[in-house]
Structures are given as C-alpha cells and as structure tokens.
Amino acid sequence: MHPAPSVILFTSLSGLGFGLLFWLGFGYPGVTGGTAFVFFAIAYLLAVGGLMASTFHLGKKSNAIKAFSQWRSSWLSREAWLAVISLIIMGLYGAGLVFLGTRWTLVGYVGGLLSLATVFSTSMIYAQLKSIPRWNMPLTPALFLSYGLAGGALLSGQIATTKALLLVLALVQVAYWALGDRALITSGTSMASATGLGKIGAVKAFEPPHTGTNYLLREMVYVVGRKHSAKLRIISLLLVAVLPMACLLLPFNHLLAALAVISHIAGVFAARWLFFAEAEHVVGLYYGKR
Amino acid sequence: MTTLPTGTDRKLGLVIDLDTCVGCHACVISCKGWNTENYGAPLSDQDAYGDPSGTFLNRVHSYEVEPAEGAAQLIHFPKSCLHCDDAPCVTVCPTGASYKRTEDGIVLVNESDCMGCGLCAWACPYGARELDLAAGIMKKCTLCVDRIYNENLPEEDREPACVRTCPAGARHFGDFSDPESDVSRLVAERGGFDLMPEQGTKPVNKYLPPRPKDKLETEAPAALPAVATETTGFLSWLDKTLDRLPGGGAN
Numbered sequence: 310m311h312p313a314p315s316v317i318l319f320t321s322l323s324g325l326g327f328g329l330l331f332w333l334g335f336g337y338p339g340v341t342g343g344t345a346f347v348f349f350a351i352a353y354l355l356a357v358g359g360l361m362a363s364t365f366h367l368g369k370k371s372n373a374i375k376a377f378s379q380w381r382s383s384w385l386s387r388e389a390w391l392a393v394i395s396l397i398i399m400g401l402y403g404a405g406l407v408f409l410g411t412r413w414t415l416v417g418y419v420g421g422l423l424s425l426a427t428v429f430s431t432s433m434i435y436a437q438l439k440s441i442p443r444w445n446m447p448l449t450p451a452l453f454l455s456y457g458l459a460g461g462a463l464l465s466g467q468i469a470t471t472k473a474l475l476l477v478l479a480l481v482q483v484a485y486w487a488l489g490d491r492a493l494i495t496s497g498t499s500m501a502s503a504t505g506l507g508k509i510g511a512v513k514a515f516e517p518p519h520t521g522t523n524y525l526l527r528e529m530v531y532v533v534g535r536k537h538s539a540k541l542r543i544i545s546l547l548l549v550a551v552l553p554m555a556c557l558l559l560p561f562n563h564l565l566a567a568l569a570v571i572s573h574i575a576g577v578f579a580a581r582w583l584f585f586a587e588a589e590h591v592v593g594l595y596y597g598k599r
Numbered sequence: 600m601t602t603l604p605t606g607t608d609r610k611l612g613l614v615i616d617l618d619t620c621v622g623c624h625a626c627v628i629s630c631k632g633w634n635t636e637n638y639g640a641p642l643s644d645q646d647a648y649g650d651p652s653g654t655f656l657n658r659v660h661s662y663e664v665e666p667a668e669g670a671a672q673l674i675h676f677p678k679s680c681l682h683c684d685d686a687p688c689v690t691v692c693p694t695g696a697s698y699k700r701t702e703d704g705i706v707l708v709n710e711s712d713c714m715g716c717g718l719c720a721w722a723c724p725y726g727a728r729e730l731d732l733a734a735g736i737m738k739k740c741t742l743c744v745d746r747i748y749n750e751n752l753p754e755e756d757r758e759p760a761c762v763r764t765c766p767a768g769a770r771h772f773g774d775f776s777d778p779e780s781d782v783s784r785l786v787a788e789r790g791g792f793d794l795m796p797e798q799g800t801k802p803v804n805k806y807l808p809p810r811p812k813d814k815l816e817t818e819a820p821a822a823l824p825a826v827a828t829e830t831t832g833f834l835s836w837l838d839k840t841l842d843r844l845p846g847g848g849a850n
Contacts (some may be wrong), residue, residue, distance in 0.1 A: 310721070328633075335602045366716070366738075367714050367716055367735075368714070368715020368716075368717070368735025368736055369713060369715045369717050369734075370714065370731055371714075372694055372711075372712060372713060372715075373714050374607065375693075375694035375714060376693040376694050376714060376716075377693075378693070378694060378695045379692060379695050380600045381602060382690045383601055383690065383691055383692055384691070385691065385693035385716065385718055386693035386694075389693065414718055415689075431796065434718070437691065438687070438721055438722055438724075439798055439799065440721065440722055440798065468735050470829075493669075496797070497797040498795055498797055498798060502794075502795050502796065502797055503794060504662055504674075504676060505796070506617075506662060506664050506674060506808075506809075508808070509666055509672065510662045510664045510665045510666035510667060510671075510821070511664065512664050513600045513662065513663045513664070513665070514660065514662060514663075515661040515662055515663040515673060516660070518627070518655070518656075518658035518660050521650060521651050521652050522652055523652055523653075523655070523658075523729070524652075524720075524730055525729065525733070527719075528717065528721075529720075529721065529726070538651040539742055551626055555759075567765050569809075571765070589719070590724075590797070591724045592725065592726035595660055595726060596660075
C-alpha cells in the first residue's frame with residue numbers, strides 16, 4: 310500500500326495523543342492547574358493534529374462532514390465519532406483539572422476508555438480489510454493499542470509502566486512481522502484464484518491492461534523500499550523500544566527523557582511507514598505483482 | 600446507507616466468456632466513452648500526451664497459462680466491477696456514498712456524497728474502483744444504469760456499453776436471479792466461476808473458462824514423403840533435370 314505521509318502522520322500522532330489522553334483520564338499523572346494544562350495541550354495537539362492530517366488526502370474535503378453518517382456499518386465513521394466524543398469529554402475533564410483543580414474521576418474514566426476505543430477503531434479501519442491479508446489479523450488492533458498505550462505512558466512520564474509496555478510493544482511488533490510475512494500465502498488468494506485459470510496450469514501475467522501506470526498500481530501495489538524492510542524493521546525497533554528503554558533504565562534526567570520521547574516518536578514513524586509500504590493488496594496479483 | 604441489503608429483487612450482472620474474448624479492448628474504449636459523456640463526473644486522463652494515466656472502469660489483462668503438458672495458452676481477461684452480493688466496498692464507506700441497490704443489485708456511488716477517501720478502493724480485492732484525480736471522487740462500473748433503463752434509446756442499446764460493443768460476443772448481460780435467463784443458463788452449461796471466491800465477496804458477475812483446446816502433436820511431423828513414385832510429363836522432366844544439377848537430388 311502507498312505509504313501516504315498524511316495517513317502515517319494521522320495514525321502515528323493521533324495514536325500517541327489518544328494514548329496520552331487514556332492515561333490522563335485515569336489520573337496518570339495526577340496533575341492539576343498549569344502542569345495539567347501542558348499535558349492536555351500536548352495530547353490535544355497530537356490527537357487533533359493527527360486527525361487534521363487525515364483529511365489532507367481526501368479527494369473532496371467539502372464532503373468530509375458526511376463521514377459521521379455511517380457509524381452503523383463503517384469503522385472510519387465510528388472512528389470519527391469516537392474521536393470527537395473523546396475529545397469533548399476529555400476537554401471537560403481537563404477543564405476541571407486545569408481551571409478548578411477538581412478531578413471528576415468518572416468523567417476521566419469514561420473519556421480515557423473512549424480515547425482507547427478511538428485507537429482501536431483506527432486499527433479496525435485497516436484490520437477489517439480482507440483484501441490486504443497482512444492487515445486482516447487480530448494482531449493489527451493489538452499492535453495499534455500497544456503503540457498507543459506505550460507511547461501514551463512514555464509521554465505521561467510513568468517510567469515503570471513505560472518499561473513494561475515497551476517490552477510488550479516490541480513483542481507484539483515482532484509477532485506482527487512474523488505472522489504478517491505469511492499472511493498473503495495463508496490467505497489462499499493467489500494468481501490462480503484471482504483469475505480462476507489455475508485449473509488449466511501455471512498462470513503468468515503476459516500483458517498489463519495499459520502501457521502506463523494507473524491509480525490501482527500507485528495506490529495499492531507500492532513496492533518501493535521493500536528491499537530495505539529488514540534493515541528498517543531493526544531501525545524502527547531500536548528507535549521505538551530499545552533506545553527509550555535504555556534511556557529509562559539510566560538514572561532519571563530530563564535530557565534522557567526527552568531523548569527517549571524523540572527516539573520513540575521517530576521509531577513510530579518508521580514502523581508506521583513499514584506498516585503501509587509492506588502491506589500487499591491482492592489486486593497486485595492481477596498484475597503479476599505483490 | 601452503507602449496510603448491504605439482505606437480498607435484492609433482481610441480480611443484474613455480466614458473464615464474461617474467456618474462451619471467446621479476443622483481447623481487442625473495444626469494451627474498454629466504449630466504457631470510457633459512454634461513462635465520460637454521460638452520467639456523473641467524466642473519466643479523466645492525466646498527462647495524456649506525456650506519461651499518460653487515467654481512470655478506467657474496465658480493463659483487459661492478458662495471461663499466459665502453461666499446462667503441465669502441451670502448449671501454453673494466451674487468455675484475455677476483461678475485469679470490471681463484479682457487483683458483489685457481499686460487497687466489502689459498500690460497508691466500509693463512511694459517508695453513505697456507496698450503496699447496493701435493492702431492486703437490481705447494482706453497486707453504485709452517489710457522487711454528491713463521496714469525499715474521496717479511497718477506503719472502498721482499498722476494500723475491493725478486484726481493483727474495480729478508481730479515484731478520479733480530476734474530480735476527487737470514486738468512480739466505478741454502474742452497469743450502465745443510464746442505458747439499461749433508458750427508454751430514449753432503441754431497445755437493442757439498452758444494455759451496458761461494453762456488452763453492446765463487444766465484436767466477439769464475449770460479454771453477456773442479464774439477471775442472475777432468474778435461473779432461466781440466458782446468463783444463468785450460460786453459467787450452468789459452461790461451468791461459470793467466481794473470481795477470488797475465498798475473499799467471501801459473492802460476486803454476481805461470472806467468468807466462463809476457456810474451452811479445452813485441441814491437443815497439438817507433441818512430436819514434429821516427419822519429413823514429407825514423395826507423393827508420386829513414377830512420374831511423366833513436364834514436371835517429371837523438370838524434377839530429373841534439377842536433380843542432375845550440382846547440389847540437387849535431395850528427397
């Protein structure tokens with residue numbers, strides 16, 4: 310799949326933002342006043358910034374408001390609703406903390422859970438697609454939730470929780486890569502089933518429909534950079550988990566904490582780029598590609 | 600509404616005969632022509648005189664299929680929207696632009712609602728939907744909904760443009776919910792099949808497999824024997840004369 314910058318920014322940043330809102334909702338850290346304002350401002354910048362980025366790739370932005378209409382059937386629509394409701398409830402909860410110094414516990418719990426549900430619905434936009442076997446796995450929501458929870462814990466400054474969650478994240482990410490590499494083969498979709506000609510013999514693409522490229526190939530048969538995937542996997546794992554973990558294991562200082570955060574965010578971008586670039590859409594089989 | 604109907608009154612769709620298709624791409628051109636000049640946003644091209652790319656609702660692939668024994672076959676393979684019963688493109692749509700019609704099962708995009716997010720094109724395993732780069736909205740085969748019910752057209756033209764134009768008779772249009780329709784009978788008689796059945800989309804359009812080919816002789820034919828042994832007349836004289844020349848006399 311084409312790793313569009315708008316979609317990488319959207320899923321990465323909003324995942325971190327809603328992950329942070331989840332922890333803030335449950336009172337980690339238990340801040341009020343100006344400090345609370347800073348935490349909430351960071352969370353809102355990430356979450357809202359990510360959501361804004363997601364609209365960049367729309368062909369007709371004037372119809373974007375209609376995306377709220379199909380929550381009964383569409384995960385994208387559900388995500389839109391959950392994001393807006395979470396942001397409103399967490400805004401109310403944050404206002405209590407910042408301006409009144411009061412913690413409305415129940416409001417925080419509800420807002421925190423809805424923030425996590427937003428991350429889940431983002432992941433389901435991808436996990437629901439049978440046409441992309443690498444995404445069509447229960448590990449996809451597990452992956453997005455791990456990223457949101459670990460990144461949120463890191464941003465909220467909980468060192469012990471972050472260490473545990475970074476370990477979980479690394480394990481889920483490695484499992485996702487291992488299972489994902491077999492997903493297309495185990496899906497049963499092949500050139501033989503795509504063309505129905507497998508009964509006659511071995512099917513080979515002889516001539517594409519057009520001499521030039523097209524929307525389908527640009528959008529869904531993205532193969533640039535796949536040869537570097539092994540290296541990029543190692544780099545992203547180092548940045549997202551290993552380096553932040555090392556920073557947190559050393560005696561605490563603010564410079565190391567900042568390094569851990571920067572490294573983690575850079576790692577999230579690299580891993581998310583791979584999430585899209587490595588995903589094979591079965592339509593590629595019609596072109597003899599994967 | 601992007602939930603799928605529990606059932607449709609009719610199931611309109613196409614049968615594509617892979618035995619008959621000659622790969623001329625006339626269906627591609629007639630589709631592009633009709634759907635550019637009529638309903639909805641035109642099918643645009645980008646950089647038509649440089650490195651061209653454009654929106655098409657129907658594309659013809661060609662495959663080489665090599666059996667375990669015998670000669671390889673070249674099979675032309677037109678592909679457009681299959682108007683699936685369980686269309687994954689419809690349920691993912693967040694705006695309600697994509698829908699499957701209850702009356703005839705045609706899958707359509709309401710262009711005034713589409714925001715061009717492209718998720719339906721991702722959901723389709725067949726590559727039947729293309730985002731038009733000029734209009735910014737999703738385009739797909741409408742089964743020529745503006746022809747098949749159009750009483751301003753002569754009756755023989757009330758079928759999809761691709762079917763009407765096919766010079767080989769490789770495309771057939773009809774109602775699959777009627778077991779006695781031409782398309783249903785073709786599928787039954789010729790063993791029509793679904794593309795990617797494992798994807799669970801339950802496509803309405805069916806493909807007819809190429810008929811078994813005559814088996815070619817696997818060994819090269821032996822050298823032709825002389826037809827006549829005793830010859831007379833002019834040709835006999837010419838034959839003998841040529842034999843006497845240097846280098847002659849073979850066979």
